[in-house]
Amino acid sequence: MIKKRGWEGFLKFGLLLTPLLILLIVYNQDSMKPYNSGKNKEEVFWKWFEANAGDYYKNLDSRKDELVSNLSSEIKKVHKDLVFEISAVLPDSTRELTISADGDKDLFPVVIALTAKAPKIKNWKFLAFRQPCLQNLEIQMGDFILSQDDIYFRYMKDGDQIGIQLNIRNYIEGGKTDNAAFILLDNMIGEYDAVMSISSVDLQKLDESKTEEMYPLTYLPTVLQEHKARLSGLLK
Secondary structure, three states: OEEOOOOOOOOOEEEEEOOOOEEEEEOOOOOOOOOOOOOOHHHHHHHHHHHHHHHHHHHOOOOHHHHHHHHHHHHOOOOOOOEEEEOOOOOOOOEEEEEEOOOOHHHHHHHHHHHHOOOOOOOEEEEEOOOOOOOOOEEEEOOEEEEHHHEEEEEEEEOOEEEEEEEEOOOOOOOHHHHHHHHHHHHHHOHHHHHHOEEEEEEEEOOHHHHHHOEEHHHHHHHHHHHHHHHOOOOO
16 A cells, blocks of 8 residues: 555654653644745744743653643644654753654745744754654554564665655554554654655555565665665765
């Protein structure tokens, strides 16, 4: 089954667990509309966040539902389809707020404009788009778990991009499995490359007897790097 980008219609909240990060992920179920910046929406958002940054840094774990709901309401004043992730406190004592287009290319200018106006706030880092993370990625949504080790892939060149087939262990079409697979993909290669470098994603149930004919998902960043190098003439 070939899937395009976007995860509308799935769960509204989920957890992405990694060894160093616990990312609070907010999904949007609404339809997407063209971006109209309006007046000073970005500045208004960052003024609000700057005033509340200390509360989010100290109390996110104990007041997760309240704080995530409030931040979701504020960021959707910039654009109703924006989503975000907040990390746990990292080893360098910072938290990261990642602004995401949720895989929608049309929202990339919105994400770039918003993060470009981010202020400098102590103990915070602000990122545009979900970033690559190669640390034993695992998605957990309630009792459902999908690990990077559960996915193998095949690929083919498609002009300047590549098309990929994700073969997923115990795959059931629709719902949480699809959602988790796309989030893993974003976090494996980064949201920007997942949209700009991947032309299509075909989700299939993994045939365990054929894993030697495929690549583990962790090899996908290498495939993309080599593809880009060939396009630029640096690799034949």
